[in-house]
Amino acid sequence: MRDEPLVLGIETSCDETGVGIVRGHTLLADALASSVDQHARFGGVVPEVASRAHLEALVPTMQRALDEAGVTLADVDAIAVTSGPGLAGALLVGVAAAKGYALAAEKPIYGVNHLAAHVAVDTLEHGPLPEPAVAMLVSGGHSSLLLVDDLTAGVTPLGATIDDAAGEAFDKVARLLGLGFPGGPVIDRTARDGDPGSIAFPRGLTAPKDQAKHRFDFSFSGLKTAVARWVEARERAGEPVPIAHVSASFQEAVCDVLTAKAIDACVSNGVGTLVIGGGVAANSRLRVLAEERAARHGIVVRVPRPQLCTDNGAMVAALGSHLVAAGVAPSRLDLPADSAMSLTSVSVPG
Numbered sequence: 001m002r003d004e005p006l007v008l009g010i011e012t013s014c015d016e017t018g019v020g021i022v023r024g025h026t027l028l029a030d031a032l033a034s035s036v037d038q039h040a041r042f043g044g045v046v047p048e049v050a051s052r053a054h055l056e057a058l059v060p061t062m063q064r065a066l067d068e069a070g071v072t073l074a075d076v077d078a079i080a081v082t083s084g085p086g087l088a089g090a091l092l093v094g095v096a097a098a099k100g101y102a103l104a105a106e107k108p109i110y111g112v113n114h115l116a117a118h119v120a121v122d123t124l125e126h127g128p129l130p131e132p133a134v135a136m137l138v139s140g141g142h143s144s145l146l147l148v149d150d151l152t153a154g155v156t157p158l159g160a161t162i163d164d165a166a167g168e169a170f171d172k173v174a175r176l177l178g179l180g181f182p183g184g185p186v187i188d189r190t191a192r193d194g195d196p197g198s199i200a201f202p203r204g205l206t207a208p209k210d211q212a213k214h215r216f217d218f219s220f221s222g223l224k225t226a227v228a229r230w231v232e233a234r235e236r237a238g239e240p241v242p243i244a245h246v247s248a249s250f251q252e253a254v255c256d257v258l259t260a261k262a263i264d265a266c267v268s269n270g271v272g273t274l275v276i277g278g279g280v281a282a283n284s285r286l287r288v289l290a291e292e293r294a295a296r297h298g299i300v301v302r303v304p305r306p307q308l309c310t311d312n313g314a315m316v317a318a319l320g321s322h323l324v325a326a327g328v329a330p331s332r333l334d335l336p337a338d339s340a341m342s343l344t345s346v347s348v349p350g
Contacts (some may be wrong), residue, residue, distance in 0.1 A: 005324040006047035006238050009317025010058075013086025013114045014141070015039060015050045019065035020314030021076070022321050027124045030070035030307075030314040033057035040178035040181045040339040044171060045140075051089035052207070058097050063329030065313065078330065080320025083111030083348050084341025085141075091337035101331055108330035112309075112319045113341055115142060118277035120151055120322055121315030126302050130273045132160070136262040138232045138286075138313075140167030140182070143218045143258070145265050146343065148275070151319070152326040157343045158265050159216025162205075166254055167279050167282045169220035173250050175333040179242050187247045188283050193227045194248030196285075196343075200228050206260070223253055235320075255286045263293045275302045282306035323347055 004024030011018035016034055037047045060205030066072060081098035084091060095111065102109040119135045135146040135155070143161040164172070167184055176185025179190060204219035219253040227250050234241050258280075266274050274294060280286060282302055294301045308314060329350040336348070 005321050006071065006075060007078050007324060008073070008076045009313045010079070010081040010094045010098050011114075011117075011311055011313045011316045012054045012058070012080045012090050013084075014090060014311055015045045016311040016312060017054050018060050018316070019061045020312060020317040021065055021069040021071065022124065022314065022317040024321060024325070025123050025127060025318070027314055028071070029065040030312055031061045031065035031068060032192060032312055033061045036047055036182060043181050045087070045177045046250040047087045047089050051093055054090055054093040058093065060093055071100070072138065076105070076107060078108045078110060078320055078324050080110040080112050080316045080323070082114045082117065082316055083331075084338035086113065086114055086339060087180060088337060090201030091339060094131070103333065109322045109333060110323050111331040111335040112316055112323070113343065115144065115343055116151065116155060116346045117315040117319040119155070119271045120273055120319035121149060121183070121312070122275050122302050122304050122307050123322075124276065124314060124318050124329055125304050125308065129275065130267070132271050133275055134262065134266045134269065135269045135275040135277060136258065137278045138166045138258060138276070138280035140171060140342050141165055142278060142344065143220070143277040144207070145216045145262060147269060147271070150347060152328055153324050154344050154346055158263065159214070159281045161166065161218040161220065162214070163219050163221035164224060166218070166220055166258060167278070169224045169254060171282065172224050176228055177246060178240070179243070184280055184283060185253055190244055191248035191251045191285065194242070194244030194246070196248040196252035198242070198245040199230060199249035201249050203253055203257050204259060215260055218257065218261065220254065223250070250282070251285055255283065258286060259289045259293050262300065263297060263299065264300050265311040265349050266294075267297055270342040272298065273300050273302060277304065277309060277335065282312070283311040283345060319346070
């Protein structure tokens with residue numbers, strides 16, 4: 001185990017300040033500081049607030065991770081940091097900190113892709129990833145289907161959201177229902193007391209006419225609007241809004257589309273492994289429905305435990321470890337923070 005690379009990862013793409021340390025595929029530390037409570041009163045993430053929170057949290061979070069792993073900065077073999085995509089200001093905090101630590105400790109630095117890191121973190125729990133595999137990444141900012149042939153060389157985008165991401169839709173519907181922020185966990189809990197078949201909400205981009213152009217793409221804007229109009233109609237009629245039924249029916253519509261398209265992507269590409277990552281991967285209904293549908297086609301579903309699904313430093317360190325082990329050249333010290341980093345780039349080239 002001592003021969004495997006010891007990599008420290010820094011994640012600051014949104015509202016989570018994460019520092020993780022891994023040796024090979026073994027997780028040694030995963031320290032996290034969240035600013036979600038500071039954003040709750042706004043009903044969504046405020047970029048300036050997130051950036052300030054990262055500035056305040058990064059150094060103590062770094063120290064907690066080093067203490068938890070029982071190592072010093074001098075012990076690590078490389079430092080990995082989320083270079084993009086994400087909020088520009090938030091990314092800058094992490095990238096600047098990583099450069100400072102790398103320069104001070106004379107360590108190589110790897111600027112990595114946030115979405116590819118969500119795939120890599122699964123290896124910390126389930127071991128090496130079969131290649132090829134299909135990855136579905138679902139979060140507040142992304143809903144994507146990827147074909148993963150070689151995680152260290154690049155991934156092939158199959159489809160993505162054309163408007164609202166799944167997590168964004170959860171947040172907006174939760175705000176509409178007065179359930180608070182973030183929306184994913186609270187809707188998941190509320191839906192347990194509701195009937196998912198009680199309201200026939202639409203399934204975006206699933207009609208036959210969408211198959212040619214948008215077979216693996218997602219759209220949740222129309223669903224969000226349909227929920228809003230249904231609730232407004234009830235309120236105009238002076239009738240109570242059944243929050244649990246609305247939550248369950250909305251959640252079912254989202255999970256139905258996500259899992260159907262993910263399984264279709266696996267079958268059409270002859271792939272036997274589906275990896276699900278991102279914050280929405282913690283949704284209980286998504287996990288159950290994915291398992292049920294995958295089993296019919298002999299597809300193995302791999303989903304990290306919930307705390308590794310949301311943004312964290314462990315996933316960045318995991319991808320960095322893959323890159324170091326594969327002999328990929330480190331990034332230059334002047335690597336950028338790229339808020340629109342392409343999915344085809346796993347890391348920033350040297």
